[in-house]
Each structure stands twice: as C-alpha cells, then as structure tokens.
Amino acid sequence: DTEVTQTPKHLVMGMTNKKSLKCEQHMGHRAMYWYKQKAKKPPELMFVYSYEKLSINESVPSRFSPECPNSSLLNLHLHALQPEDSALYLCASSQDVAMGTGSPLHFGNGTRLTVT
Amino acid sequence: AQSVAQPEDQVNVAEGNPLTVKCTYSVSGNPYLFWYVQYPNRGLQFLLKYITGDNLVKGSYGFEAEFNKSQTSFHLKKPSALVSDSALYFCAVRDPTREYIFGTGTRLKVLA
Numbered sequence: 001d002t003e004v005t006q007t008p009k010h011l012v013m014g015m016t017n018k019k020s021l022k023c024e025q026h027m028g029h030r031a032m033y034w035y036k037q038k039a040k041k042p043p044e045l046m047f048v049y050s051y052e053k054l055s056i057n058e059s060v061p062s063r064f065s066p067e068c069p070n071s072s073l074l075n076l077h078l079h080a081l082q083p084e085d086s087a088l089y090l091c092a093s094s095q096d097v098a099m100g101t102g103s104p105l106h107f108g109n110g111t112r113l114t115v116t
Numbered sequence: 117a118q119s120v121a122q123p124e125d126q127v128n129v130a131e132g133n134p135l136t137v138k139c140t141y142s143v144s145g146n147p148y149l150f151w152y153v154q155y156p157n158r159g160l161q162f163l164l165k166y167i168t169g170d171n172l173v174k175g176s177y178g179f180e181a182e183f184n185k186s187q188t189s190f191h192l193k194k195p196s197a198l199v200s201d202s203a204l205y206f207c208a209v210r211d212p213t214r215e216y217i218f219g220t221g222t223r224l225k226v227l228a
Contacts, residue, residue, distance in 0.1 A: 004159070033215075042206055042218035043160065056215065090159050102148050102167040105216065107159030 006108035023091030122219035139207030
C-alpha cells in the first residue's frame with residue numbers, strides 16, 4: 001500500500017465545473033509534487049512544493065491551481081478544464097528538498113480525471 | 117541536455133527466464149539513477165536507485181540493476197521472471213540542476 005493518499009480515485013467533471021484533487025502524506029517529507037500522466041506515457045511534472053512554497057511551475061495553464069496548506073497536504077484546484085486535460089494525476093513526495101540528491105519519489109495511486 | 121532512453125517499448129519473456137529492461141542515460145556530472153514500476157491503475161513504485169558505490173544495485177521484489185559508466189547504461193535485471201512482474205517500467209535520472217527525467221517506459225510482459 002502506498003503511503004501517499006490521493007482522493008478521489010476517479011473524477012468526472014464538465015468543462016464548467018470547479019473541483020479539487022487532494023493528496024496527503026505523513027512521512028515527514030518536505031517536497032511534494034503534482035504530475036500528469038497520459039496512458040502508457042511517462043509522468044509529466046506540473047508543480048513542485050518545497051517547504052510548502054511553490055518552487056517549480058512547469059508552464060502549467062492557469063486552469064490548474066496548486067495549493068499546499070501544510071507540509072502534509074497538497075491540493076490541485078481545477079477550473080474550466082478541457083477534454084485534453086483528461087489523464088491520471090499523480091501526487092508524489094520526497095524526503096529532501098534539495099535538487100540532485102538521492103531521495104526517491106513516493107507516488108500515490110493517482111486520480112483518474114475525465115473531462116466531458 | 118540531460119536525457120534518459122529506454123530503447124524497447126515492450127519486452128516479452130517466459131516465466132522463469134531471466135529478464136533485462138534496458139536504460140541508457142546522458143547527463144553531465146554524476147548521475148543519480150532510479151527504476152520505478154507501474155501496475156495498471158496505480159502510481160509508480162520505487163524499485164531501486166544508484167547514487168554511488170557498487171555498480172550492482174539490489175532492490176525490491178528480487179530486481180537488481182547494473183550501472184555501467186563507460187556505456188552510460190543502467191539496465192534492470194531479474195534472474196527469474198514471474199507473471200506478476202508484468203507491468204510498465206520507467207528508468208529515471210536526477211541531476212543536480214533539475215528534477216527527475218523519466219524514460220518513455222518499457223512494458224514487460226511475462227508469459228506463463
């Protein structure tokens with residue numbers, strides 16, 4: 001079982017809806033990540049939080065809005081999405097915050113998002 | 117530019133046979149290399165990593181990987197494949213200047 005918990009597991013939303021994805025970890029990790037993954041493709045980095053501050057935003061459209069309320073929680077707020085945004089959204093955490101160290105990513109099982 | 121390549125989209129192997137999933141990398145400086153596995157409808161699971169030290173790294177579920185600096189490779193291996201090893205495998209590299217770079221993935225199919 002994964003130590004990173006994501007809710008909901010599945011989400012179907014219309015293009016005018018507002019919804020949020022949630023992620024929680026209790027491993028004491030100080031870096032948290034959002035990835036987007038299309039079928040049979042590698043994960044694509046969206047956002048990185050380091051000590052609850054946004055440190056990387058990989059040119060993600062503003063219809064995706066991340067939030068890190070505390071060191072254990074990470075949210076992704078969704079608004080006015082497009083059908084091409086349908087994908088598996090993965091949350092991950094890692095122990096270290098410094099770039100280029102050996103701490104592996106710990107992934108949740110993801111939220112399968114369908115935009116209709 | 118930093119990159120990692122997985123030259124095979126799919127690898128088929130008979131149960132009980134040894135398996136190899138290939139990965140080559142291109143980074144400046146010392147690479148930090150990782151293997152992850154993804155089962156259907158699940159997130160990625162960390163298998164093993166190479167940071168420094170012995171070139172043969174042992175990981176979870178009986179997997180190991182061999183780091184070869186001269187060939188810039190980090191191939192994943194297992195002496196005896198199980199049907200339950202069938203999954204999507206990703207090689208990844210992390211260098212001192214940015215986050216993880218994932219390979220395109222290799223689908224492993226172990227045939228009973």
